[in-house]
Amino acid sequence: MSEDCELASSENELMLLENLVTRRVSEENASKSSLTRRVTKQGHLLLAALASSDLRPISRIKPTKRRLAVFHPRRRSKRGVTFCGLQKDVFIKSRAIVPIARLNNWDNCGCCGFEQLGQLFYSDCGIAMILILKHGATESQIDHVIKRVESLGMRAHLSRGTYRTIVGIIGDENKIREEPLRAIEGVAEVIPVLPPYKLASLEAHPEPSIIDVSGVKIGGGFLGMIAGPCSVEDEPRMHRIAASVRESGANLFRGGAYKPRTSPYAFQGLGEDGLKLLRDVGDQHGMPVVTEVTDVRCVDVVARYADMIQVGARNMQNFVLLTEVGKTNRPVLLKRGMSATMTDLLMSAEYILSQGNPNVVLCERGIKSFDPATRNLFDVAAVPLAHTLTHLPIIVDPSHATGRPDLIPACALAGIAAGADGVHIEVHDCPEVAKSDGPQALLPAQYRELVVQMRRMAEMLGKSISLLPKAFA
DSSP, X not given: OOGGGEESSTTOOEEEEEOOOOOSOOSTXXXXXXXXXXXXXXXXXXXXXXXXXXXXXXXOOOOOSSEEEOOOOSOXXXXXXXXXXXXXOOOBTTBOOOOOEEOSOGGGOOTTSOTTOOOOEEESSOEEEEEEEOTTOOHHHHHHHHXXXXXXXXXXXEEEOSSOEXXXXXXXGGGTTTSOGGGSTTEEEEEESSOSOSTTBTTTOOSXXXXXXXXXXXXXXXXXXXXEOSBOOOHHHHHHHHHHHHHHTOOEEEOBSSOOOSSXXXXXXXXXXXXXHHHHHHHHHTOOEEEEOOSGGGHHHHHHHOSEEEEOGGGTTOXXXXXXXXXXXXXXXXXXXXXXXXXXXXXXXXXXXXXXXXXXEEEEOOBOOSOTTSSSBOOTTHHHHHHHHBSSOEEEOHHHHHOOTTTHHHHHHHHHHTTOSEEEEEBOSOGGGOSSOGGGOBOHHHHHHHHXXXXXXXXXXXXXXXXXXXXXX
8 A cells, every 4th residue: 555545543443323415316226235434542433525427425413523524335245335445344225435535636546436536524523514615617607605604714625536526524513503695606515514403413421311290201211101191081080081091101191181182172181181181180190291282371380280281293393382492491292294215303303402301301202194094103213213313202103104003003013113202192992982082092091001011022132111209009
């Protein structure tokens, strides 16, 4: 190997780190997905940033400071990638990540067959954003982009490739987050390196959060089991259901006092009277209670009675409501919207976290699909995905996800197997007379049997159903 290709690591040792999340991954060679990062002993992250490629660079990475990046998309063999005479078996989806070399003269490094291979991005504060310029961008447009970036107090790193020209923006991302960079003439795409959700990200909190709901723990190996009727109904029935689900193993009792219904003529809930009843039932049976808030005007009254406030799917992006809920000291159960992406969900959580309330539990409750066989599409993959993106716990709601009691048990177990931190299930002792969502409720006996199965599944995974605190037990 020439002196120009001396390895950055003096001992040629690289550490393997897992769980790199990427997007825009080509379907080609998708089976070669080791989801692996390589880091030198100096801690430089090896990522994708070569402009000499007709493939777009990876844009979602787990960020750290002091970044070093190079993208080598084409030189492959059956065992991996040949780079400067070294053979390494490393793939990230269809994109090959290779050991970085400290090249004193990139233009003269012909081992990879690319002109100007050395499109190297490095800074102590890291790349904040990447601008991909349009094909055929003129020199005046490129100069204007660089001047615009520098006018914001940032540094621009220009990478000219055979097929693309890339501008890496180096500096504090907060300075450019709200800037309309996409509107600059010649810019085709703006790719943030850091996730837009700061407080919800793993970078802000590397360890999984454990949310305490009046003594019941959710996350970090503790499962929250939320059960109860869709709506708060008559007092005797509420007591019967609460006694049953508590005996079965549920640790949180649910019931809606305010109901957001599709039809204005459907049952809308009992309002504050329902909250009072829910609170009394929870206290009598020794269970913290969860209920939904639907209006910013009701936040204070709901927080007065509930141990945990639920923000439903229809209000997931009601940002005024999220802001007010974030000002309370109550844990929040945030349900994913029916058409929301994972980024949408985490950005909604960010609204709550930004107001000083760190106690947020996410909930996967199904997304809209074209298939009418189930009420929604149960996106079980969202559970492990969330754990790669955020420290917040996530639970599943197979009742709303499927709308079918015969599918709820299997989906609940699938959610736990996928890593869910709890399960939210609607239970009713006589679904045919339920005020709302009776067809999707489990009977108490069915729920009891399911909890036994979920407990066994949890134990197999080294988890446990959180016990009720002594104050409630």
